[in-house]
Amino acid sequence: MRNERFEAYYKAQMVLSEEEWGQFLDALSSPLPTTFRVAGSRLTANSLNKAIKEVHVPILSNVIFEDQKIPPPVQLPWYPDGLAWQFNVPKKVLRKSPEFKKFHSFLVFETEVGNISRQEAVSMLPPLFLDVEPHHRVMDMCAAPGSKTAQLLEALHAHDTLTASSIPSGLLIANDSDYKRTHLLIHQSARLPSPALMVTNLDASNYPSMKVPSVPTHPQPPSSSINVKSKLTPLLFDRILCDVPCSGDGTLRKNLGIWKTWQPNDGNGLHSLQLRILQRAMKLLKPDGRVVYSTCSMNPVENEAVVASALNTNSDFHLVDVSSSLPSLKRRPGLSAWRPTADKAVKTTYETYSAFLEANPQAAANTKLTEGHWPPSNVADLHLERSMRIYPHLQDSGGFFVAVLERKTGGPSSKREKKRAVEETAEGDNEPDTKKPRLTEETLTTTSTPQQETDITMMGASVKNDDLSIFDDAKDAASGGAFKEMPYTFLSKDDPALVSCIQRLHLTSNFPSENILIRNPEGDVVRSMYLTNSIVKSVIQNNDFTRIRLTSAGTKVFTRQEGAGAKVHPKSVLEETKSKEEQDENRRSVPSSASPSNVGVGPQYRILGEGLPVVLPYVEPTRIIEGPMSALKTLVESYYPLLESFEESFRDVIRQSELGCHVVRFPPGEIQGGSLSHELVLPIWKSGVSMTLMIDKKAKNALSLRVFGKELPSTASARQRKTEKAIVDAAGADTVVLDDEGEGGHGEVVAEESSDEVTVWPDINIGSEHIVIQGL
Numbered sequence: 063m064r065n066e067r068f069e070a071y072y073k074a075q076m077v078l079s080e081e082e083w084g085q086f087l088d089a090l091s092s093p094l095p096t097t098f099r100v101a102g103s104r105l106t107a108n109s110l111n112k113a114i115k116e117v118h119v120p121i122l123s124n125v126i127f128e129d130q131k132i133p134p135p136v137q138l139p140w141y142p143d144g145l146a147w148q149f150n151v152p153k154k155v156l157r158k159s160p161e162f163k164k165f166h167s168f169l170v171f172e173t174e175v176g177n178i179s180r181q182e183a184v185s186m187l188p189p190l191f192l193d194v195e196p197h198h199r200v201m202d203m204c205a206a207p208g209s210k211t212a213q214l215l216e217a218l219h220a221h222d223t224l225t226a227s228s229i230p231s232g233l234l235i236a237n238d239s240d241y242k243r244t245h246l247l248i249h250q251s252a253r254l255p256s257p258a259l260m261v262t263n264l265d266a267s268n269y270p271s272m273k274v275p276s277v278p279t280h281p282q283p284p285s286s287s288i289n290v291k292s293k294l295t296p297l298l299f300d301r302i303l304c305d306v307p308c309s310g311d312g313t314l315r316k317n318l319g320i321w322k323t324w325q326p327n328d329g330n331g332l333h334s335l336q337l338r339i340l341q342r343a344m345k346l347l348k349p350d351g352r353v354v355y356s357t358c359s360m361n362p363v364e365n366e367a368v369v370a371s372a373l374n375t376n377s378d379f380h381l382v383d384v385s386s387s388l389p390s391l392k393r394r395p396g397l398s399a400w401r402p403t404a405d406k407a408v409k410t411t412y413e414t415y416s417a418f419l420e421a422n423p424q425a426a427a428n429t430k431l432t433e434g435h436w437p438p439s440n441v442a443d444l445h446l447e448r449s450m451r452i453y454p455h456l457q458d459s460g461g462f463f464v465a466v467l468e469r470k471t472g473g474p475s476s477k478r479e480k481k482r483a484v485e486e487t488a489e490g491d492n493e494p495d496t497k498k499p500r501l502t503e504e505t506l507t508t509t510s511t512p513q514q515e516t517d518i519t520m521m522g523a524s525v526k527n528d529d530l531s532i533f534d535d536a537k538d539a540a541s542g543g544a545f546k547e548m549p550y551t552f553l554s555k556d557d558p559a560l561v562s563c564i565q566r567l568h569l570t571s572n573f574p575s576e577n578i579l580i581r582n583p584e585g586d587v588v589r590s591m592y593l594t595n596s597i598v599k600s601v602i603q604n605n606d607f608t609r610i611r612l613t614s615a616g617t618k619v620f621t622r623q624e625g626a627g628a629k630v631h632p633k634s635v636l637e638e639t640k641s642k643e644e645q646d647e648n649r650r651s652v653p654s655s656a657s658p659s660n661v662g663v664g665p666q667y668r669i670l671g672e673g674l675p676v677v678l679p680y681v682e683p684t685r686i687i688e689g690p691m692s693a694l695k696t697l698v699e700s701y702y703p704l705l706e707s708f709e710e711s712f713r714d715v716i717r718q719s720e721l722g723c724h725v726v727r728f729p730p731g732e733i734q735g736g737s738l739s740h741e742l743v744l745p746i747w748k749s750g751v752s753m754t755l756m757i758d759k760k761a762k763n764a765l766s767l768r769v770f771g772k773e774l775p776s777t778a779s780a781r782q783r784k785t786e787k788a789i790v791d792a793a794g795a796d797t798v799v800l801d802d803e804g805e806g807g808h809g810e811v812v813a814e815e816s817s818d819e820v821t822v823w824p825d826i827n828i829g830s831e832h833i834v835i836q837g838l
């Protein structure tokens with residue numbers, strides 16, 4: 063793979079010595095190793111990582127394929143806690159070696175349930191340098207498809223336990239200007255459900271200011287709540303990630319199309335948008351806050367030039383020296399000299415903007431090049447060497463750039479100065495400033511001709527004229543284009559449906575029911591209820607959701623259960639068969655706010671599998687049923703197992719329980735053919751004569767593989783479900799109907815799969831505007 067323009071351009075930038083140049087080109091033309099990260103909160107991640115290290119790696123260490131020893135996966139030395147891995151084996155080995163095939167299935171299933179994230183090694187870096195803590199207010203300005211958002215969420219959730227999720231006091235707003243891609247983002251982040259997450263669809267370069275009530279520093283008299291509205295202050299962030307759209311030449315090893323199309327105007331055209339995004343981030347940052355700017359491009363015009371211009375327009379900021387963080391990461395310092403060009407053939411490059419103008423007198427009007435594309439005269443003062451460049455040959459990765467910026471600690475120190483900085487930061491920027499003139503040097507980007515735009519290669523994917531979503535969507539978002547999301551309505555704590563739901567699910571009185579929202583205008587209780595944390599609620603209540611183009615907030619925790627089995631009434635058959643003591647016990651758990659008229663009637667809700675970790679800390683401990691390994695096996699292997707199929711002690715407890723949703727805890731244990739290394743807590747649904755595990759099919763598969771070492775039989779599953787349901791129906795009992803995701807509720811559609819099918823392992827391709835599903 064060669065591209066003369068690419069070589070001429072990068073030689074002119076003097077990014078590497080003669081000696082390294084050959085290694086650089088060799089690495090660029092060899093296949094990129096596969097990398098993945100063990101995701102989730104630290105405790106679960108460490109437990110799965112242990113299994114990779116102690117179970118999978120030893121098996122994979124002795125694989126001989128076609129007389130060749132195949133190297134096992136190795137940990138990336140620089141990633142904290144050894145949670146990131148790399149392996150480089152041909153696809154043939156993954157398909158044909160039984161050991162690797164099994165490992166591959168394990169990776170696929172664990173990825174599907176969110177425990178593993180297939181992610182390029184270098185893409186894992188920016189969130190690490192952002193250093194997020196659970197109380198931080200964080201913004202991910204260009205977030206889709208969301209691999210870094212997932213890492214940021216994990217950092218917010220650092221206090222999660224093995225089975226329960228914490229509710230962080232912080233906030234993560236993940237934004238992307240491409241509406242479709244915000245849905246990818248929502249899908250991705252559903253793997254780590256968080257009440258602290260909001261997703262918006264705005265042009266980051268023009269991100270509007272939001273307001274939240276200021277936190278009182280002294281206890282307030284009760285009457286002060288009247289003035290809450292007047293005490294709104296701009297929402298500023300502790301941490302902002304600007305992983306901006308870029309030309310993506312750092313992804314050449316996997317986006318091979320870039321070899322054909324690469325030319326210097328790719329980066330030239332993106333510089334102004336990148337700069338505006340970074341400048342907006344700097345404005346939205348708290349004093350002492352941190353911004354990480356990153357690209358998967360090696361072009362200084364998209365990297366050091368952007369950072370230098372941003373620093374020169376906001377003297378409060380400096381580049382942080384992070385050379386001692388992640389000491390095993392091999393990196394090169396940022397450049398202080400580079401030579402842009404507008405010449406597609408890269409015959410000439412220019413040391414200064416004036417040299418360029420002198421040689422091309424007409425250029426000023428016709429190119430996107432501005433003075434800001436060149437090193438500024440004060441380049442030495444900016445310490446661009448503190449930013450970092452990752453080249454592919456350094457540690458067999460993609461190419462990448464990261465810069466860490468902070469507001470100067472010696473900046474506004476007195477109280478008054480700090481206050482002024484906050485006001486200057488966001489006050490007066492309340493409306494999207496589409497009409498405000500952009501920095502004069504940058505106007506050309508947004509006014510580029512369609513032909514110029516066609517030439518731009520975005521992040522590795524060739525952009526066709528009608529594919530320029532970043533330009534279109536940015537305009538759309540900034541001008542408040544059509545936005546068709548449903549409103550966000552918080553339920554009153556006394557809402558009868560909510561009270562009834564909480565009572566039936568046996569949640570404790572400290573459950574934050576004031577933070578439950580639904581998505582419809584009238585506040586009618588519909589199918590799903592979402593939980594947010596207090597800061598998310600505050601942002602929603604104090605900002606028009608259409609203005610901030612809010613596409614998602616919080617996490618879905620309860621869903622209405624459809625199906626005959628869901629229509630439970632206090633005088634259900636079961637209740638009538640209970641002893642008086644049991645009935646009294648049930649009544650005692652009704653919260654005091656629940657009036658007799660609104661308890662036990664109306665729709666049945668259940669806790670969603672994905673919402674359970676968030677709700678678990680609030681489930682009445684005495685209501686959590688202890689389950690044996692044999693029960694777990696039966697629940698995993700069958701869809702509607704009859705109560706008779708469970709061992710006696712468990713069966714008796716279940717028989718005594720009400721119809722509806724229950725939470726079962728399975729302690730670590732062993733059974734023939736299975737071993738559970740750590741506690742598991744799962745939602746089940748009890749119908750008249752059967753019981754169903756309420757997790758989706760993918761999660762069930764991952765569980766089966768992890769605990770019982772085998773995948774569920776794929777060809778049999780749909781048929782098996784129908785047969786089991788028929789048996790249950792024949793017994794005259796109500797069943798809960800599993801939906802197409804296996805989560806229960808919408809009717810049943812399960813695709814039959816061919817057992818020969820090669821399962822694909824999704825790759826969230828950071829180097830592309832598009833999510834790429836790749837078979838290995």
Ligand SMILES: C[S@@+](CC[C@H](N)C(=O)[O-])C[C@H]1O[C@@H](n2cnc3c(N)ncnc32)[C@H](O)[C@@H]1O
Nearest residue numbers: 204205206207208209210239240265266305532
């Ligand atoms: C490099 S990708 C982000 C990758 C992402 N951070 C991740 O790790 O998965 C750049 C993203 O910026 C979005 N984008 C482009 N222009 C934008 C703008 N003006 N404002 C916000 N997002 C923008 C693109 O839609 C794209 O999803």
